[in-house]
Amino acid sequence: MADFGYDIADYYQIDPIFGTMADFDSLIAKSKEVGVRIILDFVPNHSSDEHEWFKKSAAKDPEYKDFYVWHPGKMIDGKRHPPSNWISVFRHSAWTWHEGRQEYYLHQFLSKQPDLNFRNPKVREALKDILKFWLGK
Numbered sequence: 001m002a003d004f005g006y007d008i009a010d011y012y013q014i015d016p017i018f019g020t021m022a023d024f025d026s027l028i029a030k031s032k033e034v035g036v037r038i039i040l041d042f043v044p045n046h047s048s049d050e051h052e053w054f055k056k057s058a059a060k061d062p063e064y065k066d067f068y069v070w071h072p073g074k075m076i077d078g079k080r081h082p083p084s085n086w087i088s089v090f091r092h093s094a095w096t097w098h099e100g101r102q103e104y105y106l107h108q109f110l111s112k113q114p115d116l117n118f119r120n121p122k123v124r125e126a127l128k129d130i131l132k133f134w135l136g137k
Helices: 019-034 054-060 121-136
Strands: 072-076 077-080 095-098 102-108
Touching: none
Parallel strands: none
Antiparallel strands: 072 077, 095 102
């Protein structure tokens, strides 16, 4: 809940503050009975920094190392700096240094919301699978 739930830690679960998957399934069943449609907000731009993908990417797991936008930064006067002067929506640098990986990662929103790398076809496929899961509900 770093950004009202837009920091997704698990794309296949309901945040416990909103209930359980069983609660959601009941809501859908009841909504069909009474003719009400349910609209969900899908967040494909980024995940949480607590998401398993990000943890694996930060650890340079070969399957996930390019799931996010990483950059080593620029050396200026012997000091490391972000790769660009881009500003996030929240008016801070769009780049955050990750001590473990020793690189910056891009985030258009909070640093707790690292941007996914849509140049990676595995990211696109993973998000298509997630979308299919929710549309199936």
